[in-house]
Amino acid sequence: MEFDFTWVLLGFPIAFTLGWLASRLDLRQLRIENRQAPKAYFKGLNFLLNEQQDQAIDAFIEAVQSDPDTSELHFALGNLFRRRGEYERAVRVHEHLMSRGDLTQPERDRAQHALALDFLKAGLLDRAEAALRKLEGTPFEEEARLALLSIYERSRDWANATEIAARLGSSSHGSFSARQAHYLCEQAGASAAAGDTTRALGALQEAIAMAPALARPLIDLAKLQNQLGRPQDALQTLLKLEKTAPQGLPLAAGLLANIAQAGGQEATALELLKASYANMPSIDVIEAIVKLEKDPASARQWYVKHLERQASLVAAGKWIAGEKLQDEQHHTLVQRALDQATKPLMRYRCAACGFEATQHFWHCPGCQAWDSYPTRRIEEL
Numbered sequence: 001m002e003f004d005f006t007w008v009l010l011g012f013p014i015a016f017t018l019g020w021l022a023s024r025l026d027l028r029q030l031r032i033e034n035r036q037a038p039k040a041y042f043k044g045l046n047f048l049l050n051e052q053q054d055q056a057i058d059a060f061i062e063a064v065q066s067d068p069d070t071s072e073l074h075f076a077l078g079n080l081f082r083r084r085g086e087y088e089r090a091v092r093v094h095e096h097l098m099s100r101g102d103l104t105q106p107e108r109d110r111a112q113h114a115l116a117l118d119f120l121k122a123g124l125l126d127r128a129e130a131a132l133r134k135l136e137g138t139p140f141e142e143e144a145r146l147a148l149l150s151i152y153e154r155s156r157d158w159a160n161a162t163e164i165a166a167r168l169g170s171s172s173h174g175s176f177s178a179r180q181a182h183y184l185c186e187q188a189g190a191s192a193a194a195g196d197t198t199r200a201l202g203a204l205q206e207a208i209a210m211a212p213a214l215a216r217p218l219i220d221l222a223k224l225q226n227q228l229g230r231p232q233d234a235l236q237t238l239l240k241l242e243k244t245a246p247q248g249l250p251l252a253a254g255l256l257a258n259i260a261q262a263g264g265q266e267a268t269a270l271e272l273l274k275a276s277y278a279n280m281p282s283i284d285v286i287e288a289i290v291k292l293e294k295d296p297a298s299a300r301q302w303y304v305k306h307l308e309r310q311a312s313l314v315a316a317g318k319w320i321a322g323e324k325l326q327d328e329q330h331h332t333l334v335q336r337a338l339d340q341a342t343k344p345l346m347r348y349r350c351a352a353c354g355f356e357a358t359q360h361f362w363h364c365p366g367c368q369a370w371d372s373y374p375t376r377r378i379e380e381l
Helices: 006-049 053-066 071-083 087-099 105-122 125-133 141-154 158-169 177-193 197-210 215-227 231-244 246-263 266-279 283-292 296-309 313-321 328-345
Strands: none
Touching: 071 087, 071 105, 087 105, 105 125, 105 141, 125 141, 141 158, 158 177, 177 197, 177 215, 197 215, 215 231, 215 246, 231 246, 231 266, 246 266, 246 283, 266 283, 283 296, 283 313, 296 313, 313 328
């Protein structure tokens, strides 16, 4: 039986026509979808520029529904939810992105980072830690380590904080030795509270070696030595403080005076305190000098010297406390008013966030910054 080529010749035009019609229909549909998606996207962008986040979210949801395969729209929507504080919705968007099999590796890393930020902002520290750990070896590695460091500091997990700080220190983020020394001081305090003074002393010595210019390890070591009945060692430690970290001496002035009185070393301590005051006037140093001066009249004159250098309501109140007034019967009332007025001035203020406290903090409870509290009171700043 012979094959008839006539049907083949007739079929070619028909097949071509049907293919052309199908392609035109596909192109038309694609154009409609492409017109809809950018329109919704740019509408959302316009709302964002006008700080209308609710309307922007609605527009981006519309855009995602029109084009569910566009990862950029998902990122924009997830970040908007996070900024709005809708962390659960942000997590769902980024988890949906992570579940897609067509993501490139850079997009997957970006989605993992966004998911970690969602957990972190929501306060889900365990889940944030796990998500951040997965970013090792990605372009987000350094950012993840900084976030992990913040988590470990907030949870007082000093061992893990030390590990992350060491990794950051070995990269291009500069030295983290001061922070690591603070971590050792925190661990030393916990060991001392548990009765393991040997371990505490070792941690403090390690901290001193790691950050010689940091005042805290020497001050903490002197306190511990004094508690262990070793005032002479404590005094020698504070003498080192004057050489390596003199800016911290006002914080240890009261401790130095107590140690000197207990060990009969008033002359040595006075010499050190007077030298410190000459370089950096401080009401705390004045108080320690007054405590060690044997002559009460000479001691009170230090308040006058301080007033000559700077106007100080605290020093004025201290001087008046020992002065005989013409109407002595009113002295108590005057003194009480002065003490009340000076109380707010005897506070420390964080240079990073402005948080004020009656005691000095090495680690600000407000903003978690290290060494952000000056060694002098508000009145002296």
